[in-house]
Amino acid sequence: MMTLTKYGIREWGVGLVAAVVLLAGCCWLGAAGHPGWGAGVGVVVVVLFLALAAFFRNPSRRLPEDPRQLASPADGVVRDIGEVEDFNFPPFNGRAVRIGIFLSVLNVHVNRTPAELEVESKYYREGEFLDARHPECAVRNEAMTIAGTAKAGDVRFPLAIRQISGKIARKIVCPVDPGRTLRRGEVYGMIKFGSRTELYLPVDRFDIKVGIGDKVRGGETVVAAIRQESAK
Structure with missing residues (x-):
């Protein structure tokens, strides 16, 4: 299972808010007659946010069976x-x-x-x-x-x-x-x-x-x- 570490709440939390705002702007661009620009910028925003979130990933790990x-x-x-x-x-x-x-x-x-x-x-x-x-x-x-x-x-x-x-x-x-x-x-x-x-x-x-x-x-x-x- 993959989660995000609590030690990155500030970074990935702020990044999520910024991504939502920017994606809203992309939707506005599309509605304003610039669907290509809106889609292109939207893809960049999503990729950048995923890259930021990935840095703070906290995957589950299986400990060695031997306690020694x-x-x-x-x-x-x-x-x-x-x-x-x-x-x-x-x-x-x-x-x-x-x-x-x-x-x-x-x-x-x-x-x-x-x-x-x-x-x-x-x-x-x-x-x-x-x-x-x-x-x-x-x-x-x-x-x-x-x-x-x-x-x-x-x-x-x-x-x-x-x-x-x-x-x-x-x-x-x-x-x-x-x-x-x-x-x-x-x-x-x-x-x-x-x-x-x-x-x-x-x-x-x-x-x-x-x-x-x-x-x-x-x-x-x-x-x-x-x-x-x-x-x-």
Whole structure:
């Protein structure tokens, strides 16, 4: 099932009102003896509104059946996978493996939690608006990070998700505060118009199931799984 996210009410709501007004104008053009102009402009208006609405789409997704598997926090393409030596966002403290996902303007832009997550910290970083594919965007761009204790199966571990603005994206939506528990696969926010999402996991406790260049779907594609020795 496809719905529109509530995080885009202002944009697609205003767009709908504008489209209705413009289509009324198209009808007037047709009645005034310019049916070709009226039909042509009407088609353009409808296409533009559908494109706007599509950006705020929120499709239903099927979570991985194995509770020990973590689903992608976003739609897009995996741009990089690497280790971060000193990642300190309580309760995360130390080395982490980072999976970076690039979202184009054509992707679904809502963010989802890879596993059940008790949010313990939230941090906003002011920054630049480099292209989300730029190698320095992860450290220089505006960003929002939430971190906490996650649960996958019977295993608990620190987990963090970072939303990063891009050259076009200028609005991070994250109405989540410490103390809240997010369900596995729950939509918790979005980044508007092109961006990057990063997932941080403990080093040596997960098998990474994706590679650079892989396309992923938020809430559905398995990006990592708890190692058997960690699940014991």
